[in-house]
Amino acid sequence: MSAGATNAPRTVVGVSGGVDSSVAALLLAQAGEPLAGLFMQNWDDDGSGQCRAEEDRRDAVAVCGRLGMAFHFRDFSREYWAGVFEHFLAEYAAGRTPNPDVLCNREVKFKHFLDAARELGAERIATGHYAQVERAGGRWRLLRGADRDKDQSYFLHQLGQRQLAATVFPIGHLPKAQVRRLAREAGLPTHAKKDSTGICFIGERDFRSFLGQYLPAQPGEIRDPHGVKVGEHPGVFYFTLGQREGLNIGGVRGRAAAPWYVVAKDVAGNVLYVDQACDSPWLLSRTVRTEAMHWVEGGPPAAAFDGAAQVRYRQREEPCQVQANADGSLTVRFERAQRAATPGQSLVLYDGDACLGGAVIESTDAPVPGR
Known part of the structure; x- marks a missing residue:
């Protein structure tokens, strides 16, 4: 039309x-x-x-x-x-x-x-x-x-x-x-329109209710990193690493009255792990491994090089050492520990203002509860 x-x-x-x-x-x-x-x-x-x-x-x-x-x-x-x-x-x-x-x-x-x-x-x-x-x-x-x-x-x-x-x-x-x-x-009718937010093209809505239409809730236990139960969750896939909102953990006997943060997910066991420190050691990692890397200019500047990377949007890029592996993946080691580098999210490399490319995060060296 x-x-x-x-x-x-x-x-x-x-x-x-x-x-x-x-x-x-x-x-x-x-x-x-x-x-x-x-x-x-x-x-x-x-x-x-x-x-x-x-x-x-x-x-x-x-x-x-x-x-x-x-x-x-x-x-x-x-x-x-x-x-x-x-x-x-x-x-x-x-x-x-x-x-x-x-x-x-x-x-x-x-x-x-x-x-x-x-x-x-x-x-x-x-x-x-x-x-x-x-x-x-x-x-x-x-x-x-x-x-x-x-x-x-x-x-x-x-x-x-x-x-x-x-x-x-x-x-x-x-x-x-x-x-x-x-x-x-210029008199454009959109000049004062609020910026769109939420999932790309789907919009801003209650995320848990929306996701629940496609992934039915499977309630399970919320545990601390040492395996002690502190609450219950509606489904591990509704949460992401570092998340604070929506846990609904009340006062826990013998624990400080401090907020809880998601530090790990055990999908097979249907267990959500939490800790009370925003920068909990269970959330911190220095090494990130990715899936196959996409290079904007077609290839890496070198097989190994010093660079800067973001592991989330609106983060300042962090200095790192990059190793391009034979299978196309990357091993990236940061100078300082990164909080909540999350599998499924993107690691994006920069050289100054130039975006070199990025890849999906496969895993990190953050400690895993229960291991």
Whole structure:
């Protein structure tokens, strides 16, 4: 479905109905770029009232109308389910904590969306991500967004040369406050819209209730690291390492009145392990082993090198020594212990502002209760 001009655009903007993609389109339009907008629906409305797809689509149409751009719509909900959500559920069922935003970027936004843009005759795509792309030494590099508080390169680390060569991030050099100011000055209907949160394309909702629709609750014991029962849980896969909320552990005889934190999960035994220190030694690790590494430029700078890595979003990168293994995995040793490095999450490597790539965390050397 489309409306507006029929001439093939040079760039197709992923219009999400949010302020970031709106300003990305605005800047390209002001530069005279032949444009079209494309709205992706990646999740079927499940009747919960939490899916904002229709509201977002109306806002995307309004932005395209304001900027005089053709509007296109594509339903990628089947592709999202097969490429992202089935993996998301399998990881939680295995006791790991997946990062759907990373897969969503790789499997949907920079795969099916890019293909759809090319079907419309476009040479490239643009999105409202806070990241930057540059060409250096014959290769494309993925750089952090200038606004470090909004930088999204962590979620884009699975992109490669093909995707980066056909992608622009028009707002990557801007702070968020300026993005909102530009939207307001241009009269864009999204200028004051709240940023989206929650699971990629699914939205913000009660996570336990949502996950429970697909992974039924299996209650079990909560124990301290020495095996002493201190409570009960509704299902180990509802929790992640370092989590404090939702444990519902009351006063425990002989224990301090201090918060408890998840330090380990025994999926086979259906046991959740907790401790009362935020930086419990059971949460700390210096060595992280990953699954196969994705390198943005196609390969590592060396078989072994000093680098910097993040094991979670919004973390400052930490100095580390990187060993690229023969099977494609990494062994990464940090100079100081990392808290709650979590299997299923991503370890992402940086060289200054350049994102080298990343991989899923397979395991760490944190101590394991019961062993």
